[in-house]
Amino acid sequence: MAAAAVMPASIPAQAKPAWKPIIMEPQASKADDVEFDPDLHLSFKEAPKVHTMTDLGLPEDTGISPIAVSEPFPLFTFDAVMRMRQEILSPEVLGNCQYSSNLAQCQLRGFVNKYAPFVYDVWKNPKTLAIVSKIAGIDLVPEMDFELAHVNISVKSEEEREEELAAFAERAEFEADEGIAGCPWEDDKPIVDWHTDSYPFVCVTMLSDCRTMIGGETALRTGTGDIMKVRGPQMGCAVILQGRYIEHQALRALGAAERISMVTSFRPRCPSVRDDTVLTTVRPISIVSELYNQFAEYRLEILEERVRQQLRELRDAHAAGRRVATKKLKAFLDEQERFLAHMNREMVDDERVVRGSIDDSHLLNPKTESKVEPTSKKRMRRM
Helix, strand or coil: CCCCCCCCCCEEEECCCCCCCCCCCCCCHHCCCCCCCHHECCCCCCCCCCEECCCCCCCCCCCCEEEEEEEEEEEEEEEEEEHHHHHCCHHHHHHHEEEECCCCEECCCHHHHHHCCHHHHHHHHHHHHHHHHHHHHHCCCCCCCCCCCEEEEEEEHHHHHHHHHHHHHHHHHHHHHHHCCCCCCCCCCCCCECCCCCCCCEEEEEECCCCCCECCEEEEEEEHHHHHEEEECCCCCEEEEECCCCCEEEEEEEECCEEEEEEEEEECCCCCCCCCCCCCCCHCCCHHHHHHHHHHHHHHHHHHHHHHHHHHHHHHHHHHCCCCCCHHHHHHHHHHHHHHHHHHHHCHHHHHCCCCCCCCHHCCCCCCCCCCCCCHHHHHHCC
């Protein structure tokens, strides 16, 4: 929920969780000395089907890769998921790293370095990064340590779950009688509302058992304004999304008492590739000083490498007796000025950050309607 007044967002919420995990870890998963082993904990076999930017009606160069989104694919074994759940759902993480906002009610952030060594190694391992990069169509690295394994949590009581299933069954029966079956169930009440991500790519991994789940897809807004849905992943499976450039939302699900998803963000490894990272959706739900430190550090490293490369080119040209390519050099300087100006704009003064309040400036079309239109309405217009 949005904050009522402007206040610093430098201290994480210390709220005690009012829920407990539905899936309890088996005894074997409780060994604290278990280390991530890609040969044991990765279940990836083959690249999944992907949808390109042009498939979504967007120009191919909209983002940093032609790939827009993948279909769900197996990524982690059951043992890996249980080990990650053990770290993520620990009292330390739930008690010290829990946030909420007007986009999502329960999120866990910034806990990996301190409380989750297994999860840290998962996303830093070269084999994991190679899989993510292969599917994304570009060499990627984690955005920054603070954004490793952001977690979204949605939990229902058994009573709520049964009430929803009963309502779904009643509605399905009515729609079948009326000949309008196939309408999505409560698409206008998403778990996470319409947004674009702050970072170029994300890998969304499911950490809950979703075999009985109805719904739970990711809805994407296409270049024509239509809605495309990508089915939700099962436990241990993941979806790769170029979410900085595509408006999307996580739709509600029935039949599952909990839905815990892990979102890890990525940026291009190559410093010469543009970095469109913004902090709009993460600034109000972060320890600002830590977020800014890591953001500034990697951006300055990019700038440092760009300057070093430009300096090498300048020296080589001079050694070969060539004149300074003035237009090219000035274009480089102009680009770095824009790079620094963008970085400066994103680092809003601490006192201006409204904790938990995310406005719609991150949307590509802030004034567009944010509800998924039922299939039946689309069908009626075409008839």
